[in-house]
Structure formats: C-alpha cells, structure tokens
Amino acid sequence: DSLEKLAMVGSGNFGSALVRILGQNALRHDIFDNEVKLYVYEEMIDGKPLTEIINETNENVKYLKGAKFTPNVKAVPDLAEAVKGATMVCFCLPHQFLKPLMPTIKESVAPGAKVLSAIKGIDFDDNGVVLISDLLRQGLNADCSVLMGANVANDMASDQFCETTIGYKDAKNGELFKLAFDAPALKVGTVPDTVGVELCGALKNIVAIGAGYSDGLGYGGNTKAALIRIGLKEMIKFCKMFYPTAGIDDDTFLESCGVADLITTCFGGRNRKCAEAYAKANKAKTLEEIEAEILQGQKLQGTLTAKEVNHILKMKNLERAPRFLSDRRAHPGAPLFATPTALCLSLVP
C-alpha cells in the first residue's frame, strides 16, 4: 500500500515524548499507517523486559513515567525488525550510541526511506566536525531532515505547549515530517537550513553545562543571562567558522532550535541540573557519578559534546576559537567538559 509507515529508533526520555506524538498523529492523519514501531534498547525492569511493559501498559515506565502512548505504538527490541518496512524513520538516541547501530540500520532501513534526526550531538573525523545527520545520509543514502527545539521531554509529555524546528533539505519530506509531529501542543516550524538547526541543537548543551555551573555557584539571573547571550554568539561563530558555505541563516538562531532551546535548557534541562549538582558537590563527585545518580540511565549530551568540540578546535589549532568552546581558559584541574565553567569564572570576581 502507499501509506507512510513510521518508526522511531530510540526510546529514552525524548524519544518516548516524540513517539507519543507520532502515535497520536498516525491515528489522526490518513496518509500514515496506524502502527508506529519503536526500537527499544532492551533492559529488564523488576525482572520484566521493558518492551513487554511498554506494550502492556502503553507507557515507558523507565524513561517517561506518567505519559501514555496510544496503543498503536509498538515497542520492538530488535532494531532490524523495528525499522523494517518503515518509509519514515526517526532517530532519537544519545548521540554516542548511534554509530554502533549503524551497520544494522544500513542493512535494515528500506531504500528510499525518508529519515529524520532528533539527536542533539556531533561527531568528528580527521577533517573536523561530522554532523549526525550526515552519518545517517551517507550510511543510508537517504534524505535526512532534523528536528531540534525548546523541547524538555517531561514538559512535552504532559502536553504543555511548545514549539520545535524541522530543518529540511527536501521540502516535500520536511512537510511530511511536519505533518507527523505537528500537534495541538507542539507547533512545528520548518526551515531549509538543516546545518544551522542541527548545530544549534548540539551546541546549546555545552552552554547549559555552564549555566548549571553558575547556578551551583549561587549566581543569579544576571550571570546566567550573560552566559546565554555569550553562548549564543559563540554558537553562531562556531557555525559560521565550520560551515561558511552551508547557507546557515541568521534567522535560524531566532527559531525554537536557537535562542528558545538555549533558554529552556539553561533553566529546565538535565545538563543544567547535573552541572549545578557538580558545582555544589565541589569536586567530591565526578560529573559522571552525578549523571548516573540523578539521571538514572538518561544521558547527558553537553559533557560529551564539549569534549568533541574541544578536540576539533585543538585539532584545527584555532587560535581565535570561541572561548566557551575551548579549554584554554579552564582553571587548573578542570576537566575538559568544564570549559563553560571557565567562562563562568571569567565573568565573576
């Protein structure tokens, strides 16, 4: 048949919030097949596989407790099976987990499938930055849109109004994914600037670590506003430095994926929360320990992205690199990821 078949790869906090919307929209719009498959990285919860729990209760009790999926969302522990036959495949995993899955994804995603990445992160190779969407484009030989925005998953899960941004290369596919995600409480904007949208999503997590650190040191709104403002300028600088000819549009930074995501993440995100706890612990615990303790299996992206960005800047020997992204100002003993900390410290006496 000619119905579009939806699949979501990734069932963490945000993957679950997004598939909840996909499930509703698959029932709402005639162009979609009713069933939405959800790849779940299987784990046991009180002796029972998480996939079974999701399929029996329509709820991801571990990563998005309290939010119900429509029953047409089917949790599948086998990746190949989850994406088989899908014509629209969405990816939403912590970015470090994508690469090991690529061989299976390559084998299993149907030729001609349209792909969307909601993964906030970057990768790198010997030449510099590698976009996660490019890994998917090249790996699957597919068109890939991106979805990034001010979307704290737990708030979305209770249908509090928010916006998001889809960046597309193929306008027709951008519109299809918009139809799949747009909902009464989720307003989707579309822009043709995939690179700007994706880099905003990745880089703001670094700024959020700085914001959390500032909170943990007891500084107020003025300091955080300064971090957000400088952080945004440096995100823009990074984008233009690495992608001068990609058509990155200044307006993208004013979309949900830009300034709005930066604000919500610096106030309500997990990167912020863990960095605050890290500052308060005064080096008694590592950020990794705090991550495990507070997030219970959910993953920070800002720490890893800061390391990756730092590596890329060092590799390129970029003397005038955006300073929050570089560790040269870090105070002695600061781990690489704490580079926004250096900015915090440089802003206060």
Ligand SMILES: NC(=O)C1=CN([C@@H]2O[C@H](COP(=O)(O)OP(=O)(O)OC[C@H]3O[C@@H](n4cnc5c(N)ncnc54)[C@H](O)[C@@H]3O)[C@@H](O)[C@H]2O)C=CC1
């Ligand atoms: N949580 C949020 O509020 C938002 C998150 N995002 C982004 O969405 C992406 C995914 O994040 P979340 O869905 O929140 O995930 P999460 O942070 O809840 O991560 C946990 C997920 O990773 C899976 N996992 C653990 N080990 C794995 C492995 N070895 N291989 C494959 N999967 C494994 C777990 O089963 C679970 O599904 C990230 O890039 C994040 O930045 C974007 C907007 C909002």
Ligand SMILES: O=C(CO)COP(=O)(O)O
């Ligand atoms: O990306 C997010 C909100 O848009 C969530 O950020 P955290 O991963 O810091 O919770």
